[in-house]
Amino acid sequence: MLEVQNLGIRFGGNHAVQDVTASIEAGQITAIIGPNGAGKSTFFNLISGFYQPTTGRIRFLGQDITRLPTHEVVARGIARTFQTTTIYKELSVLENAMIGHRVRTRAGLWDALLRTGRERRDEEESRSGGMAALERVGLAGQAHQLAGALTQEGQKRVGIAMALSSDPKLLLLDEPAAGMNPEETVNLMALIRDLVAGGLSVALVEHKMSLVMGLADEILVLHHGQKIAEGPPNQVSRDPAVIEAYLGSHAHGGQMGQAGTEGAHA
Numbered sequence: 159m160l161e162v163q164n165l166g167i168r169f170g171g172n173h174a175v176q177d178v179t180a181s182i183e184a185g186q187i188t189a190i191i192g193p194n195g196a197g198k199s200t201f202f203n204l205i206s207g208f209y210q211p212t213t214g215r216i217r218f219l220g221q222d223i224t225r226l227p228t229h230e231v232v233a234r235g236i237a238r239t240f241q242t243t244t245i246y247k248e249l250s251v252l253e254n255a256m257i258g259h260r261v262r263t264r265a266g267l268w269d270a271l272l273r274t275g276r277e278r279r280d281e282e283e284s285r286s287g288g289m290a291a292l293e294r295v296g297l298a299g300q301a302h303q304l305a306g307a308l309t310q311e312g313q314k315r316v317g318i319a320m321a322l323s324s325d326p327k328l329l330l331l332d333e334p335a336a337g338m339n340p341e342e343t344v345n346l347m348a349l350i351r352d353l354v355a356g357g358l359s360v361a362l363v364e365h366k367m368s369l370v371m372g373l374a375d376e377i378l379v380l381h382h383g384q385k386i387a388e389g390p391p392n393q394v395s396r397d398p399a400v401i402e403a404y405l406g407s408h409a410h411g412g413q414m415g416q417a418g419t420e421g422a423h424a
């Protein structure tokens with residue numbers, strides 16, 4: 159579904175992502191893991207068009223998307239959520255979901271100001287697209303509540319609905335379980351499995367190894383911006399280079415050291 163070849167980006171002298179060649183298969187859950195500062199978020203930012211790579215190519219469904227701006231990447235079928243919650247708490251749950259959908263509609267500023275027929279049609283489409291996304295994340299019943307009034311888990315679901323409302327083929331989740339308790343994490347895993355069963359492909363960056371090991375079909379491991387392993391969870395968790403990267407990070411006080419220990423137990 160997605161192939162990156164020799165992908166890299168440099169910030170000054172820092173190779174945040176370096177020479178990464180990897181692929182994401184359709185219909186699967188791919189986890190991207192690695193110690194703090196390994197380049198995981200940067201990798202997502204490259205795929206979703208937020209950053210332009212210094213080297214390499216990105217192909218999605220057979221087409222080159224390497225230098226497309228973000229909105230065109232979304233229109234091709236890649237949507238993402240963010241590490242920090244970026245929902246609009248003072249808007250309703252449905253209005254949040256509609257914002258995600260607007261990316262795919264065509265009405266411009268003039269249409270919006272003059273309330274043209276096209277603008278009205280687009281708004282109707284956004285409303286039904288937003289509702290469809292809320293149904294997928296189990297929030298249709300709370301569509302008219304203020305987003306900020308929902309629980310932490312509910313607000314995470316709103317963030318996922320915003321991404322889903324653009325009807326992506328590939329969903330990128332940046333640390334979806336951050337700040338969640340174990341029960342919420344289990345609910346989130348069930349939601350992600352349901353979405354994939356419905357035909358979506360998912361790639362996620364996550365520190366919680368229980369989620370990664372329980373959910374991922376494939377794992378891509380980054381360390382110092384480079385790919386050090388790629389494969390199914392049972393293979394990757396036994397990979398000496400991966401264990402070394404995690405333990406090394408632990409020895410230096412890195413957060414992934416703990417996650418690595420947890421992963422080894424999983």
Ligand SMILES: Nc1ncnc2c1ncn2[C@@H]1O[C@H](COP(=O)(O)OP(=O)(O)OP(=O)(O)O)[C@@H](O)[C@H]1O
Pocket residue numbers: 169172173174192193194195196197198199200201
């Ligand atoms: N916009 C930027 N400008 C300069 N350096 C950056 C930028 N974005 C990321 N970096 C650097 O790139 C490296 C990789 O960062 P990145 O956030 O991708 O790592 P990460 O694996 O997502 O880390 P974490 O697990 O802590 O979120 C780090 O050294 C970081 O400081």
